[in-house]
Amino acid sequence: MKALVIGCGIGGPAIAMALREVGVDAEIFEAYGASADGVGAFLNVASNGLDALRALDAHREVLRAGIPTPDLVMWSGTGKRLGAVSNGLALDDGTVSHTILRADLHRIVRDEAVRRGITISYGRRMVSFEDTGDRVTARFEDGGEATGDLLIAADGVHSRTRRLLDPTAPEPRYAGLYSGGGIVRDQDFTGEPGVYHLVFGKRAFFGYTVAESGETWWFANLPRELGDVPADWRPVLAEAFEPDANFSADLVRRAELGPMLPIHDLPPLPTWHRGRVLLTGDAAHATSPSSGQGASLAIEDAVVLARCLRDAGDHRAAFRLFESERRDRVERVVAYARTISNSKAAGPVARVFRDALMPYFLKRSASQESLAWMYRHQVSL
Ligand SMILES: Cc1cc2nc3c(=O)[nH]c(=O)nc-3n(C[C@H](O)[C@H](O)[C@H](O)COP(=O)(O)OP(=O)(O)OC[C@H]3O[C@@H](n4cnc5c(N)ncnc54)[C@H](O)[C@@H]3O)c2cc1C
Numbered sequence: 585m586k587a588l589v590i591g592c593g594i595g596g597p598a599i600a601m602a603l604r605e606v607g608v609d610a611e612i613f614e615a616y617g618a619s620a621d622g623v624g625a626f627l628n629v630a631s632n633g634l635d636a637l638r639a640l641d642a643h644r645e646v647l648r649a650g651i652p653t654p655d656l657v658m659w660s661g662t663g664k665r666l667g668a669v670s671n672g673l674a675l676d677d678g679t680v681s682h683t684i685l686r687a688d689l690h691r692i693v694r695d696e697a698v699r700r701g702i703t704i705s706y707g708r709r710m711v712s713f714e715d716t717g718d719r720v721t722a723r724f725e726d727g728g729e730a731t732g733d734l735l736i737a738a739d740g741v742h743s744r745t746r747r748l749l750d751p752t753a754p755e756p757r758y759a760g761l762y763s764g765g766g767i768v769r770d771q772d773f774t775g776e777p778g779v780y781h782l783v784f785g786k787r788a789f790f791g792y793t794v795a796e797s798g799e800t801w802w803f804a805n806l807p808r809e810l811g812d813v814p815a816d817w818r819p820v821l822a823e824a825f826e827p828d829a830n831f832s833a834d835l836v837r838r839a840e841l842g843p844m845l846p847i848h849d850l851p852p853l854p855t856w857h858r859g860r861v862l863l864t865g866d867a868a869h870a871t872s873p874s875s876g877q878g879a880s881l882a883i884e885d886a887v888v889l890a891r892c893l894r895d896a897g898d899h900r901a902a903f904r905l906f907e908s909e910r911r912d913r914v915e916r917v918v919a920y921a922r923t924i925s926n927s928k929a930a931g932p933v934a935r936v937f938r939d940a941l942m943p944y945f946l947k948r949s950a951s952q953e954s955l956a957w958m959y960r961h962q963v964s965l
Contacts, residue, residue: 585893586734587610587734588611588722588730588736589736590737590738591615591737592738593738593865595864597612597694598636598693599738599890601702602887602890603886603890604701606894606965611702611703611704611730612704612705614704614705615725615739626801626803628681630958631679631681631959632961633884635679653683653778656670656671657780659782661786661829662829663829673959673960681876708724709724712748715861719731720732720733720861733860736861737862738864738882741848741849741867749863750854756850758848759849760808761808763846763873764842766801767839768840777794783830785825787825788805789804790804790828790830849870849871850918853868862903865881866878868914869914872918872924875921875924887963888906889902892909
C-alpha cells in the first residue's frame with residue numbers, strides 16, 4: 585500500500601514515519617522549498633506530544649534541541665503574580681513539556697523521515713485530486729501528478745485538501761489575535777530556566793522564557809482586526825506593552841523579531857474523510873496556539889492513523905476508527921484553547937474579572953489533574 589502525504593510541516597513527516605512502521609509506503613509532497621526558517625517562532629511540545637514522538641522512536645533529538653519548560657507563572661499587567669501551574673503533566677519517566685524553535689522541530693522530524701528512507705518532494709503544491717475508487721491521484725501546480733492507494737492530508741489550517749474534499753466545510757475562524765515572537769540574544773537578562781512567564785497585559789498578552797544559553801524567547805498575542813497589518817510591528821507591539829508593569833516593551837525593542845501572523849482555529853468539521861482521502865492535523869482540527877497542543881495533536885494523529893490502518897480490515901474501516909478515536913479529544917482541545925484566546929483579548933471590564941478570579945482558578949487547577957485528559961493522553965502503535 586502506498587500513501588501520498590500532502591504537506592511536510594510537523595505532521596507530514598510523523599505520518600510518513602508512522603505508516604512505515606506498519607508497512608505502508610509513504611511519499612511526502614510539500615508546496616514550498618526545503619528551508620525551515622521562521623526567526624523567533626517557537627512552540628511548546630507538550631508531554632503528550634513527546635510521548636507520541638517516543639512511540640515513533642523520534643523524540644531524542646527534540647528533547648536535546650528543546651528546553652524543558654515544566655512551569656507556567658501567570659502575571660497581570662499591573663505586575664501582580666496571579667499564580668503558577670504546571671505546563672502539562674510529567675510523563676512517568678519525568679519527561680516534561682519542552683519549548684523548541686519551530687524551525688528546529690521541523691528540521692528534526694523531516695531529517696528523521698529522510699534518514700528512514702522516506703522521499704520528500706519539495707515545490708509540489710497539490711491543486712486537485714481524483715479518487716477513482718481503487719486508487720487516488722494527486723495533481724500538482726507544476727503539471728505533474730502522483731498516484732497511490734491513500735491520500736493523507738497534512739496541509740495545515742488553510743488546507744486545500746479540506747476544500748476539495750468538502751466544499752461546504754467551515755472556514756478557519758480568526759481568533760481575534762495576531763501572534764509572533766522574538767529572541768533577545770543579550771545575556772544580561774536572566775530568569776529561572778524552565779519557567780514560562782505569561783503576562784495578561786492591559787492591551788496584549790505576553791509570554792517569555794529564558795533558555796539555558798541565556799537567550800530570552802518571547803511571544804506576543806495582540807488583539808487586532810484581521811488584515812490591519814502595520815509596515816513595522818515593533819513600535820505597535822512596544823506601544824501595546826508600554827502600560828504594563830514589566831519589561832515586555834523592553835524585550836520587544838531589543839529583539840530579533842519574527843513575523844506576526846493572524847491566529848485561526850477550525851470549527852468542528854462534518855467530514856474528515858471520504859473514499860481514499862483523510863484529513864489530519866491542522867487540516868482537520870486546527871487549535872489556536874493558546875493550547876500549546878497543535879503540533880502534539882498532529883503527531884498523535886500520525887500514530888493513531890498507523891495503528892488503525894494496521895488493525896482495521898480496510899482503509900474505510902481504518903478512517904472510521906481513526907475519526908472515532910480522535911474527534912472528541914481534538915475538539916475538546918480546540919474548545920479549551922478558544923476559551924483561553926478569548927481571555928487574552930478581554931475588554932476592560934472582563935479584564936478586571938479575569939485578574940480577580942484567575943488566582944482562584946489557578947489554585948484549583950494547581951495539581952493540573954483537571955487537565956490530565958489533555959496531557960496524560962497516550963497513543964501507541
Ligand atoms: C503563532 C503560532 C504558534 C503556535 N504555537 C504552538 C505551540 O506552542 N504548540 C503547538 O503544539 N502548536 C503550536 N502551533 C500550532 C502548530 O504549529 C500546528 O498545529 C502544527 O504545525 C500542525 O501541523 P500540521 O502538519 O497539521 O500543519 P503545518 O505544520 O502547518 O504543515 C502544513 C504543511 O503543508 C504545506 N502545504 C499547504 N498546502 C499545501 C498543498 N496544497 N500542497 C502541498 N503542501 C501544502 C505547508 O507549506 C506546510 O508545510 C502554533 C501555530 C502558530 C501559527
